[in-house]
Amino acid sequence: MNDNPYLRHAFRRAALRTVVNAGIVFFALAPIAWGVLSSLKPTNQILEVPPRFIPQDVTLEHYERVIGDKGLLFLGNSALISAITIVCALAIGSIAAYAIARYEFPGRKVLMVFTIGVMSIPIASLLIPTFTLLSVVGLINTHVGLILLYTAYQLPIVIWMLYGYFLSLPVEVEHAARIDGYTALGTLRRVVLPLSKPALVAAALFVLVFAWNDFVVAVTMTSSESVRTFPVAVYFYLGFYGREWGPLLAAAVISIIPIILIFIVLQRYFISGLTGGGVKG
Amino acid sequence: MFSSEKFTPYRLVGLAVLVELGFVIVPLVIGFWYSVNRVQFFQIRSFTGFDNYWRVLTSPSVANALAVTVTFSVISLVLTFVIGFGLAMWLERSNRLNGVMQAVVLIPYMIAMLVGSMLLKWVFSKESGLSDLVLAPMGMGDVSILADPETAMAALVYNAVWRDSAFAMIMLLAGLKSIPGHLQLAARVDGASAWYRFRRITLPLLQVPIFITMIRLFIHLVNTLTYPLILTGGGPGTSTETVVLKMYRLGFNDNVLGQANALAIMVFIVNIALVAVLLRLFKKAGNIQ
Numbered sequence A: 001m002n003d004n005p006y007l008r009h010a011f012r013r014a015a016l017r018t019v020v021n022a023g024i025v026f027f028a029l030a031p032i033a034w035g036v037l038s039s040l041k042p043t044n045q046i047l048e049v050p051p052r053f054i055p056q057d058v059t060l061e062h063y064e065r066v067i068g069d070k071g072l073l074f075l076g077n078s079a080l081i082s083a084i085t086i087v088c089a090l091a092i093g094s095i096a097a098y099a100i101a102r103y104e105f106p107g108r109k110v111l112m113v114f115t116i117g118v119m120s121i122p123i124a125s126l127l128i129p130t131f132t133l134l135s136v137v138g139l140i141n142t143h144v145g146l147i148l149l150y151t152a153y154q155l156p157i158v159i160w161m162l163y164g165y166f167l168s169l170p171v172e173v174e175h176a177a178r179i180d181g182y183t184a185l186g187t188l189r190r191v192v193l194p195l196s197k198p199a200l201v202a203a204a205l206f207v208l209v210f211a212w213n214d215f216v217v218a219v220t221m222t223s224s225e226s227v228r229t230f231p232v233a234v235y236f237y238l239g240f241y242g243r244e245w246g247p248l249l250a251a252a253v254i255s256i257i258p259i260i261l262i263f264i265v266l267q268r269y270f271i272s273g274l275t276g277g278g279v280k281g
Numbered sequence B: 001m002f003s004s005e006k007f008t009p010y011r012l013v014g015l016a017v018l019v020e021l022g023f024v025i026v027p028l029v030i031g032f033w034y035s036v037n038r039v040q041f042f043q044i045r046s047f048t049g050f051d052n053y054w055r056v057l058t059s060p061s062v063a064n065a066l067a068v069t070v071t072f073s074v075i076s077l078v079l080t081f082v083i084g085f086g087l088a089m090w091l092e093r094s095n096r097l098n099g100v101m102q103a104v105v106l107i108p109y110m111i112a113m114l115v116g117s118m119l120l121k122w123v124f125s126k127e128s129g130l131s132d133l134v135l136a137p138m139g140m141g142d143v144s145i146l147a148d149p150e151t152a153m154a155a156l157v158y159n160a161v162w163r164d165s166a167f168a169m170i171m172l173l174a175g176l177k178s179i180p181g182h183l184q185l186a187a188r189v190d191g192a193s194a195w196y197r198f199r200r201i202t203l204p205l206l207q208v209p210i211f212i213t214m215i216r217l218f219i220h221l222v223n224t225l226t227y228p229l230i231l232t233g234g235g236p237g238t239s240t241e242t243v244v245l246k247m248y249r250l251g252f253n254d255n256v257l258g259q260a261n262a263l264a265i266m267v268f269i270v271n272i273a274l275v276a277v278l279l280r281l282f283k284k285a286g287n288i289q
Helices: A005-039 A061-102 A108-120 A124-137 A143-167 A172-179 A184-195 A197-213 A216-221 A230-240 A245-274 B008-035 B051-058 B060-090 B096-110 B113-124 B130-138 B149-177 B181-189 B194-205 B207-222 B226-232 B243-252 B257-285
Strands: B037-040 B043-047
Touching: A005 A245, A005 B060, A005 B096, A005 B113, A005 B149, A061 A108, A061 A143, A061 A184, A061 A197, A061 A230, A061 A245, A061 B008, A108 A143, A108 B008, A108 B257, A124 A143, A124 A216, A124 B008, A124 B243, A124 B257, A143 A197, A143 A216, A143 B008, A172 A184, A184 A197, A184 B008, A197 A245, A197 B113, A216 A230, A230 A245, A230 B113, A245 B096, A245 B113, B008 B037, B008 B257, B037 B051, B037 B257, B051 B257, B060 B149, B060 B207, B060 B243, B096 B149, B113 B149, B113 B226, B149 B207, B149 B226, B181 B194, B194 B207, B207 B257, B226 B243, B243 B257
Parallel strands: none
Antiparallel strands: B037 B043
8 A cells, every 4th residue: 555656645634634733723722721730639639739730630610610700690790691681782783783774874885884993993992982981970880770781882883783684585485474564673583583594593583693692891890790791700800809810710611601602602603603704705 | 566656664673773772882982971071970070072082092001902903813813814714715515524623622612701711811821730731841840831922922922823724714614605616716727836826826815705704703802801801811910901902991990981981992993994904895795785
């Protein structure tokens, strides 16, 4: 077999593929894996020099500590805020997207440019002014304030994703529904949305990942424990536990588990949102 | 369609427009108003015109932050783009293995930025023992990565590359998919080398997606707060303090909301300029019809 140059060539290619792919996996996942492994070690073994990669004794003590230390409250806040944000963003977004997809009206193009513009403006430059606004109107440090902000930040991408999908649906069914006496909203609710499940799932996932992961907005706009979201709690652990890496890493792992699980199941939906209509294809 | 209902579309988009006005435009207006006043604890003391802007623009620490931001975002942009492009080319063909590999590359992008930066902080910290393990054989046993200005900057860039290459990859993969397969095939039949095909077919046809990817990456990098805030804390000293981190600290540590808002408005203007370029590219790509 080794005398056959084609086979040898194929073998070399396969070997190269495997080595490069292994390198990619290593660089992408090693920091996460190292965090997970360290979080399972007892405190005295975490700082062991030289480090042992596989924990000698596996313990869940750090996880218990994080959960026991109001962890469930913070996880609950994150889940609640994420869920309500999804509902708000999808409800408001689908109605607006429907108008842009199905009506020709003066100002439509301006609206689309505005949508992409807002979608592309990073939150960082809005942070200080928004903090100022929320303080003035009394929404600082509230669940409602965070939900409204998340909705505002995610609406453009939701509108954009749903708009693209609505365009691909056949108009004839909607015409029929209108002739049967449905209003615009009725048609959207009974005809268009039931046909748009993939786009709705994709948009919902996008909002979920944003709301669940957001740290910058939440840490700026909230201060008390009763509204604290989990990422902000992780940040405070960083200050509170200081150099106690056990609970810190356990909190980090708790935060990423739901996202990774959802991502594994629904990966293809994410990708459509990520390109955000920025690239045709 | 249904063009007889003149006002229906406006009623339908009304709520969305209201939300955007309320939480994007109004903050900017208020931020601007604060930026031209002297503010103490949310009390506007006196109108000062562009005094806050002048203070910010002439402040040495802001100049330093600007230099840090440019260094960080340009190096990160180049590396992230090149690696993302490489990944896109490497994993372009659709098959099961490449699908799994794409998912793996995306995981650092999916998890919270805060968590990613914290995991890297642990990797880079002296306490984890990893840096000694890697650096000692290179004769750098005593180096603490996050305590030295240059290696701290390198760690910051590493963080950006580690997370954001996935974004570049996905954007460019979408662009690659839109290139008709028969072009590559025809060139192949004619005996064109891989490098020739890349230069003469892939690159020219990918021009717009490439620019869109680079602009979106650049906007993201210029505005990231989480990487420096978590990984390096802007340190050692102010060697990794970016403009956005400086703005954050002016507002929440130094409590000079007037100056913080002035800096925010300036960052916003830079962003608007970048977004304007992006919009032109979107138009070119035929996304706005």
